[in-house]
Amino acid sequence: xxxxxxxxxxxxxxxxxxxxxxxxxxxxxxxxxxxxxxxxxxxxxxxxxxxxxxxxxxxxxxxxxxxxxxxxxxxxxxxxxxxxxxxxxxxxxxxxxxxxxxxxxxxxxxxxxxxxxxxxxxxxxxxxxxxxxxxxxxxxxxxxxxxxxxxxxxxxxxxxxxxxxxxxxxxxxxxxxxxxxxxxxxxxxxxxxxxxxxxxxxxxxxxxxxxxxxxxxxxxxxxxxxxxxxxxxxxxxxxxxxxxxxxxxxxxxxxxxxxxxxxxxxxxxxxxxxxxxxxxxxxxxxxxxxxxxxxxxxxxxxxxxxxxxxxxxxxxxxxxxxxxxxxxxxxxxxxxxxxxxxxxxxxxxxxxxxxxxxxxxxxxxxxxxxxxxxxxxxxxxxxxxxxxxxxxxxxxxxxxxxxxxxxxxxxxxxxxxxxxxxxxxxxxxxxxxxxxxxxxxxxxxxxxxxxxxxxxxxxxxxxxxxxxxxxxxxxxxxxxxxxxxxxxxxxxxxxxxxxxxxxxxxxxxxxxxxxxxxxxxxxxxxxxxxxxxxxxxxxxxxxxxxxxxxxxxxxxxxxxxxxxxxxxxxxxxxxxxxxxxxxxxxxxxxxxxxxxxxxxxxxxxxxxxxxxxxxxx
Numbered sequence: 376x377x378x379x380x381x382x383x384x385x386x387x388x389x390x391x392x393x394x395x396x397x398x399x400x401x402x403x404x405x406x407x408x409x410x411x412x413x414x415x416x417x418x419x420x421x422x423x424x425x426x427x428x429x430x431x432x433x434x435x436x437x438x439x440x441x442x443x444x445x446x447x448x449x450x451x452x453x454x455x456x457x458x459x460x461x462x463x464x465x466x467x468x469x470x471x472x473x474x475x476x477x478x479x480x481x482x483x484x485x486x487x488x489x490x491x492x493x494x495x496x497x498x499x500x501x502x503x504x505x506x507x508x509x510x511x512x513x514x515x516x517x518x519x520x521x522x523x524x525x526x527x528x529x530x531x532x533x534x535x536x537x538x539x540x541x542x543x544x545x546x547x548x549x550x551x552x553x554x555x556x557x558x559x560x561x562x563x564x565x566x567x568x569x570x571x572x573x574x575x576x577x578x579x580x581x582x583x584x585x586x587x588x589x590x591x592x593x594x595x596x597x598x599x600x601x602x603x604x605x606x607x608x609x610x611x612x613x614x615x616x617x618x619x620x621x622x623x624x625x626x627x628x629x630x631x632x633x634x635x636x637x638x639x640x641x642x643x644x645x646x647x648x649x650x651x652x653x654x655x656x657x658x659x660x661x662x663x664x665x666x667x668x669x670x671x672x673x674x675x676x677x678x679x680x681x682x683x684x685x686x687x688x689x690x691x692x693x694x695x696x697x698x699x700x701x702x703x704x705x706x707x708x709x710x711x712x713x714x715x716x717x718x719x720x721x722x723x724x725x726x727x728x729x730x731x732x733x734x735x736x737x738x739x740x741x742x743x744x745x746x747x748x749x750x751x752x753x754x755x756x757x758x759x760x761x762x763x764x765x766x767x768x769x770x771x772x773x774x775x776x777x778x779x780x781x782x783x784x785x786x787x788x789x790x791x792x793x794x795x796x797x798x799x800x801x802x803x804x805x806x807x808x809x810x811x812x813x814x815x816x817x818x819x820x821x822x823x824x825x826x827x828x829x830x831x832x833x834x835x836x837x838x839x840x841x842x843x844x845x846x847x848x849x850x851x852x853x854x855x856x857x858x859x860x861x862x863x864x865x866x867x868x869x870x871x872x873x874x875x876x877x878x879x880x881x882x883x884x885x886x887x888x889x890x891x892x893x894x895x896x897x898x899x900x901x902x903x904x905x906x907x908x909x910x911x912x913x914x915x916x917x918x919x920x921x922x923x924x925x926x927x928x929x930x931x932x933x934x935x936x937x938x939x940x941x942x943x944x945x946x947x948x949x950x951x952x953x954x955x956x957x958x959x960x961x962x963x964x965x966x967x968x969x970x971x972x973x974x975x976x977x978x979x980x981x982x983x984x985x986x987x988x989x990x991x992x
Contacts, residue, residue, distance in 0.1 A: 414947075414968040417577035418446040419568065419611040421530070421603035422517070423466040424659055424666065427473050428675040429632045430581055431652045432644065432908075435477045436931050437579075440947070442968070443507040445575045446474075447568070449607045450530065451514040451546040454665065455521055464548035467512055469662030471500060476658035480504035488552050491570040495563060498552045511571060514545040514555055515564070518603045524558075530606035533561045568614035573621070578969045579949065580705075581630045582611035584682045585747065589775050590797060591636035604634045612706070612747075616730065619705045626721075626970040628949050629705055629733065631682035638674035640823070641842055641887035643869035645906045648890075648929060652676040679910060681950070683732040683745075683778060684825055684871045687914045690953040690964050691737040698955060700964050700972055700990075701742050706730030708742065708755070711972045711991045718990035721972065725758045732778050734824075736790075739783030739807050743790050752779050752792055756808070766792060766800035766814040782828045782835045783807065791837060793822045799839050799846075801857065817857055819846050825871025825912060831880050836897070838882055840868040845882070847897075865895045866903075871912035873951075875922075883913040883924055892936075894924060907934040907941045916954035916961045918980060923961055925952050933963065933975075935984065944975050946987035 416437045418426045426434055426446050437444050452466045453459035475482035481504060489499040489511065502508040515530060516523030523529045529543045539560040547556040559567070572580070585608040587600040598605045608631065619625055633640075642649070653668070653676050660666055690700045698713040704721070708731055711720030729748035736743045742755040750773055752763040767773045772795025781790040788807045794800040798819035804810045821841040828837045833852040838845050847863035850856065867887040874882050882895040890906040892913055908929025916923045921937050928934040933952055934941040948965035952975075955962045959980040965987070967973045973987040 413578065415443045415575060415577050416445070416579045416581070416968075417572070417575050418444075418581040419607060420446065420448060420583060421450050421601065421607035422452040423448055423470040424473075424656070424663070425583065425604065425634070426581075427470075427652070427656050427659060428672065429583070429634050429637070429679065431655060431679065432648045432929065433581070433630070433679070433910075433931070435651060435655060436929065438474075438477045438505075438508060440930075441507065443509075443575075445509040445511065445577075446470075447511045447513065447571055449513050449515055449564075449610065450517045450603055451512070451548060453517050453520055453546060455517075455519040455527075456665075458549075459520060459522060460546055460549045460551075463514065463546055464550055465662045465664075467498075467500075467510075467548055467551070469659035470510060471502075472662060473655050473659040474508055474510065475502060476655050478502060478505045478508055484510075486552055488554060489571075489574070491567050491574075495557045495559070495567055495570075496555060497567070497571075498548075498555050509575075512548070512551075512555075513564075513567060514548065514551075515559060516543060516546065518601065528602065530610075531602050533559065533564055534606045534609055536561050564610055565614045565617065568610060569618045569621075572614060572618040572625075573623075576625065578627050579630065580611070580615060580627050581632065582615075583608040584631055584633050585609050585612055586682075586750075586774060587634065587636055589772075591639045595635065600635050612730070615705055619707075627705055628966055628968070628970050629703075630949070631733075633680040633682050635671075635675075637678040637680050638671050639842075640678060640680060641867060641869040642677045643885060643887070643890055643910070644677065644679055645890045645908050645929070648679075648908055649677045652679075680870070681910060683734045684911055685733050685950045685966075686736065686778075686780070686825070686871060687873050687912055687951050687953045688736045688738070688780060690955055691740070692955075693740065699737075700953070701735055701737055702966055702972070703731045703733045703735060703744070704970055706747070708735070708744065718972070720991040724755060725760060727753050727755070727760045734778035736778075736780045738781035738790075739788045741781070741788065741807075743779040743781045745778045745792075750774055750776065752790065752802075754781075754790070754810075761810060763790065763802055763810055764814070766816070767795035770795070772796060777822075777824045777826070780826050780828050782830050784830045784835055785833060789828075789835065791817075791826055791828055793824065793826060793839070796820075797822050799826060799837070799848075815857075817848055818859060822846065823868075825868075825884075827872035827874040827882065827912075829874035829876030829880060831876040832878070836874065836876065836880055838872050838874055840870070840872050840884065842887075843867050845872065845884075845895075863897070866893050866901055868893070870910065873912045873915050875915040875917065877917065879917060879922075881915060881922055883915055885913070885926075892924060892926060894922065902938070904936050904938075904941075909934075911951040914952045914954045914963070916956055918956055918959055918961050918977075921981065923954075925954065925963065927951050931968070933965065937981075942983070944984045944987065946973065946975075948973060948987070 777793030
C-alpha cells in the first residue's frame with residue numbers, strides 16, 4: 376500500500392529457457408492432503424501492508440486460533456525510490472515482523488524458493504515457531520517504479536495485455552532468495568496464482584477490491600484506488616475462477632475488502648480491535664521509512680469493510696415448506712435443500728453467465744444477485760435467470776451502485792439497489808414473474824452498501840444506511856406509493872442494516888465509532904447493545920415476544936443477545952448468520968470457514984443454541 380503515485384503442477388526441475396529463472400530448488404507441498412486441517416486462509420494483496428491495514432482483524436483472528444494462514448504479495452512494493460531492491464527487502468522485513476507480532480512469537484523465519492513451473496518460482500517464508508504461518512513474495516514491480524521493464528504501471532500493463540505480449544521482470548530484494556527475478560506475462564501471473572492456490576488449498580480466499588466505489592478517493596482516477604490494489608484483486612479473481620474449474624473441484628469462500636476509501640467511512644470496529652490493528656502495524660512501521668503511525672494509516676487501521684457484505688437474507692422455504700439455503704462460492708451460486716430426512720448440497724445453480732458478488736437476497740422463491748462483470752442485477756427463478764439491468768445502464772455511473780435486496784408482499788416482488796447517484800432505485804413485478812421495464816428512483820443521497828427491507832402487513836419498510844444516519848421509506852399496501860419518512864431518526868450506522876417485519880418491525884446494525892449494536896423499533900428510542908466485535912450485519916429473529924440479535928463476533932463466532940449480555944454459539948463462521956423460526960424455536964444458518972453450510976438450533980423455545988453442525992456434503 377502506497378499513497379503515491381488449466382492447473383499449475385508443482386515440479387522440482389526447471390528447464391533453462393529465455394524466461395526461466397536460475398537454479399531450481401524443489402519445495403514440498405504446503406500441507407499433506409491426508410492430514411491437513413480443513414480450514415486454511417489465503418490472502419492475495421498488492422503490497423506488504425495491505426493485509427495488515429485492510430484485512431485485519433480477520434487475519435489476526437485466524438492466526439490466534441492456530442489455523443493455517445498464508446499471504447501472497449504480488450508486488451515488491453518498491454515504489455520509485457533510488458534503491459528499489461533495498462526498500463523491497465525492508466518492506467518484507469516489516470511484514471515478517473508484523474506477522475510474528477500477530478502470532479506472538481519471535482520474528483524468525485525459514486526462507487526457501489517455491490517452484491511453480493519450469494519458468495517461475497517465488498520467495499516463501501515460514502515462521503519458525505508457527506510453521507502454519509507463511510508469506511509468499513512474487514516481487515512484481517510496483518506501480519510507481521519507473522525502472523521496471525517497460526516503465527511504470529507494471530501490473531496495469533500486464534492485466535490489460537490480453538495478447539500476453541508484455542513481459543515484466545520481478546525484482547530480487549537485497550539479501551533475498553536467488554533466482555526469483557523471473558519474467559512474467561499476463562497469463563503467467565494468473566498461472567502463478569493458480570499454482571499458489573493449488574499449493575495452499577485455501578478454504579477462505581481474501582482479496583482486495585476489484586471495483587472501488589467511484590464516489591471516493593478522487594485523487595486516484597481512473598481506478599479510485601491504488602492501481603496495484605485493483606489489479607491484484609482482478610488477477611486474484613481470474614485465477615480463482617480458473618482454479619475452481621480444475622479437476623479437484625475445490626470449495627472455498629471468497630471475501631473482498633475495501634481499501635483506501637475506508638477512510639471516508641465511519642469507524643466500524645471496536646476500540647479493542649483498533650488497538651490490536653495499530654499494534655500489528657507498529658511492528659511493520661520501523662522497517663518502512665515511507666509510512667507512519669499517523670495520517671491516513673491511522674484512519675485505515677481503525678476501519679475494516681467488506682466490499683460485498685453477504686447479508687442475512689439467503690435462506691427461504693420452497694412451496695412445500697422445505698428450507699433452502701443459497702450462497703456464492705468463488706463467484707458461483709450454489710444451493711442446499713432440506714429433504715424429509717436430511718439436507719442435500721451444495722449443488723450448482725443455473726449459470727447466470729458471469730461471476731456474482733457474494734451479496735444475494737432471497738424473496739418470493741427467487742434469488743437476486745449482482746453480476747460483477749456487467750454490473751447488472753439478475754434474478755433466478757427455478758432454473759432461469761432474468762436480467763433486470765442497472766438503474767444507471769448506459770451511463771457513466773453504471774459501474775457504481777450496490778447489491779440488491781428484495782421483498783415479497785401479496786404476490787408482488789420488489790427489488791431495491793443503491794444506484795450510481797448514491798440514492799436507492801426500485802423495480803417491481805406485480806405478479807412475481809414478469810418485470811416491467813425501468814427502475815424507479817426513490818431518491819436519497821450518500822447511501823452506503825447494506826440496505827434492508829422488511830414486509831409489514833400489506834406493504835414494506837425500506838431502510839438505507841448513510842454516513843450520518845438511516846433513510847426510511849414505507850409502502851403501506853401493495854397499491855400505494857413508496858413514501859420517504861423525513862422524521863425518522865436513528866444513530867449513524869457503520870455497516871449493513873438488517874430489518875425484520877411481520878407485525879413487529881425492527882431494525883438492527885452496528886453504530887458508527889463504537890461498533891455497538893443498535894436495535895431500532897420505529898417510534899421508539901433505539902436500544903444500544905455493547906459491541907462484541909467482529910464485522911457484518913446482525914441477524915434478527917422473533918421468537919414469541921422476544922427479539923434475538925445475532926452477530927459475528929471478534930472470535931469469528933456468533934454471539935446472541937435478547938436484550939442483555941451476549942452469549943456465544945460455539946464454532947466459527949464466515950460473516951453473519953441467517954435465521955428461521957419453527958415451533959417458536961430459532962434456527963441459525965451460516966457458512967463455515969471450510970465452505971460448508973452450518974446450522975445451530977435452540978434446544979427449546981428461548982433456550983440455548985447447540986454447537987454448529989454441517990449440512991449436506
